[in-house]
Amino acid sequence: MDFIAIHAEQTGAVLQITLNRPESRNAMSLQMVSELRQALEHAQSSRGGPQAVRAIVLRGAAGHFCAGADLKDMAGARMRAMQMQPGDTADPIAAVNAEFGALCAAYASAPLAVVAVLEGTVMGGGFGLACVADIAIATETASFRLPETGLGVVPAQIAPFLVERLGYSQAKRLAVTGGRLGAAEALRIGLVHMLVETSKLATELESVLADILACAPNALAATKALMARARWQDPAELVQDAAVIFSQAAQSAEGIEGMTAFMQKRKPQWALP
Secondary structure (H helix, E strand, C coil): CCCCCEEEEEECCEEEEEECCHHHCCCECHHHHHHHHHHHHHHHHCCCCCCCCCEEEEEEHHHCCECCECHHHHHHHHHHHHCCCCCCCCCHHHHHHHHHHHHHHHHHCCCCEEEEEECCEEECHHHHHHHHCCEEEEECCCEEECCHHHHCCCCCCCHHHHHHHHCHHHHHHHHHHCCEEEHHHHHHCCCCCEEECHHHHHHHHHHHHHHHHCCCHHHHHHHHHHHHHHCCCCHHHHHHHHHHHHHHHHHCHHHHHHHHHHHCCCCCCCCCC
16 A cells, blocks of 8 residues: 555454555544545455554654645635636635545445554544544543634534534533643543553553454454444344344354354454454
């Protein structure tokens, strides 16, 4: 994988993706959005192969996660919008915004575990990516900001993931105040799941990844998909579907290996998904 705006490196079953525009605190350009999508597609297409990716780590270069959208891309879209002719229907600003939304949706629905390592600036779109991740780990250096309403715009693509992660009340509070919060408050309100010292980050991340890789990969993917449905459906409506999903898992090679390993008091050996 040969990228410019990101760096992607696979070690074993883990793909580490680093947002790599340190001169702009890793502001998210359209090129970065495209490359992040390409990296995810590569990871998902590897399933079933000898180099299957089972977990993705998202982090930023040079001590910052992401400073939000690249304003140069937005300025270009605004210029194109001003040059639109009567009868033109394609809104260039909406198109740029939708690209980022599609990125967030793709990572949120990925069958792989997604871990975000949050350091330094975590702003705007970076804030959104933090909410998309299955596991968000922050260091004491992390500083979170949701500046959109203070800039006269709307956290449009981020809003659904804010509500999902924080609940309606906290998400609304942050949105209407241009939310600023440090790592400790981010942990307190549930924006991040872990707060670790920078000196201990590598050890804690390794521990989290070990826990992920100890899970059966197909069962993990099915669980994420079922939980995504459970957000919007009444539990009673899911009873039968959930029972079928459980039965399929229990009768699969993973289910048989997991139960056998438990009874034999050994670690399971998962086949490639």
